[in-house]
Amino acid sequence: MRVLVTGAAGFIGFHLSHRLLNEGHEIVGLDNLNDYYSVQLKQDRLAQLQAREGFTFAHLDLENRQEMETLxxxxxxxxxxxxxxxxxxxxxxxxxxxxxSSNIDGFMNILECCRHANTSHLIYASSSSVYGMNTRMPFSVHDNVDHPVSLYAATKKSNELMAHTYSHLYGLRTTGLRFFTVYGPWGRPxxxxxxxxxxxxxxxxIKVFNQGQMRRDFTYIDDIVEGITRLLGKPAESNPQWDSALPDPGSSSAPYRLFNIGNNQPVPLMDFISAIELALGQEAQKEFLPLQAGDVPATYADIEALADYVGYRPGTNIQQGIQNFVDWYRDYYRQPA
Structure with a gap:
């Protein structure tokens, strides 16, 4: 297949592009290399991809409608x-x-380009942040998510609604993935x-928010990539059991699906910190702070929908995942072990 991966110089896009290239796909990688975080890190990821046969890079913004249409x-x-x-x-x-600009205008361009190009399948990143004020655990795609607590979450919820509209009106197969705290080598600073x-x-x-009383469904990058790769081969389908009188938010009568993609094992923040200390062989100085605006105290993914659809099961425990990251960090930044 020839696959467009937007955000190819980003953390997930970099790892996913490598995996798809390994499987023989051609990748058109798009990125604007913005300076939200280290441009050098993005360029170093990109350099590895550009050295691969089958990878083509497009340096442009999603918001640029004309250039997106040309692409x-x-x-x-x-x-x-x-x-x-x-x-x-x-x-x-x-x-x-x-x-x-990026998450609404840019996503609109993606949808329109997919529509007019008759693209067979659009997979897009949503986020666990859409669960907002929900407190019922684990978070399920079958629950409504109408109370976001950050604009970031609101834009991701908007993407899901926009995608459904295009699935309904134009038959565009869309699959939304709610990522849960992805981590691993080459991760975001x-x-x-x-x-x-x-x-x-x-x-x-280190700044420890909510006095350390946080839990996160940390998900290792290889597990995320495995889930996306499986979905690529199984485009979204309509749900024949979908009932408009009792609408399921995670599916539709249109070819539209939403999935949580997480580890299904939330980890207390203090245990996460302990695992980092163990991998580094060094204890952290901790500054305990209140919960920040827009943040939530816990995330916990119900992944049964994705498991049923493509057999997804994460396989990397937090200790191994953190050790892999620390090994990469020491090597990349030339830190002594």
């Missing part, structure tokens, strides 16, 4: 995996317009594992 015209794409977005819950409090590792090695205190 679709120039490449006959069998599928699109949209991972490009303005990420980060906390940053959405500081720069909200960036989220509307704004995520907890990266921030904690850097601070501990520098002898600086």
């Amino acid at each position: 679709f015209e120039d490449h006959h794409l069998d599928a699109v995996i949209n991972l490009a977005a303005q990420a980060g819950v906390r940053y959405s409090l500081e720069n909200p317009r960036a989220y509307i 704004d995520m907890a594992l990266f921030l904690f590792t850097k601070a501990i090695l520098s002898g600086e205190p």
Whole structure:
């Protein structure tokens, strides 16, 4: 297949592109290489991909309608995996317009291009943040998610609604994935594992929010990539049991599906920190702080829908995943073991 992966120089897009190239697919990788976090890290990821046969890079913004239309015209794409977005819950409090531009306007261009190019399947990144004020655990795609607590979450919920509209009106097969705290080598510098590792090695205190009373469904990157790869070969289908009188939010009479993609084993934040300390052989100085605006105290993914659909089961425990990240971090930043 020829697959467009947007956000190809990003954390998930980088790993996914490598996996798909290994399986013999052609990849058109799109990224704007913005400076939300280290451009050098993105360029280093990209350099590895550009060294691979079968990879073509497109340096452009999703929001650029004309260039997006040209990209679709120039490449006959069998599928699109949209991972490009303005990420980060906390940053959405500081720069909200960036989220509307990238996550709403950009996603609109993706949908329109897929529609007019008769793309067979669109997989796109949603987020566990859409669960917002929901407290029933584990989070299920069959529950309504109408109370987001950050603009980032609201844009991801909007993507799900927009995708359903295109599935209903035009028969575009769309699959939305609600990611749960993805971590691993080449990860994002704004995520907890990266921030904690850097601070501990520098002898600086780590910020522990909600007084440490947090739980996250940390999901290792290889497990995420495995789930996406399986879905690529099984485009979204309509649910013949879908009932408009009792509508299931996770499916539809249209070819539209939503899935949680997580580890299904939430980890207390203090246990997560302990695993980092063990991997580093160094204890962290901890600064305990209240819960931040836009954040939630716990996430926990119900992954049964994805397991039933493609047999997805995560296989990487938190200790091994963190050790893999620490090994990569020391090598990349030339830190002594």
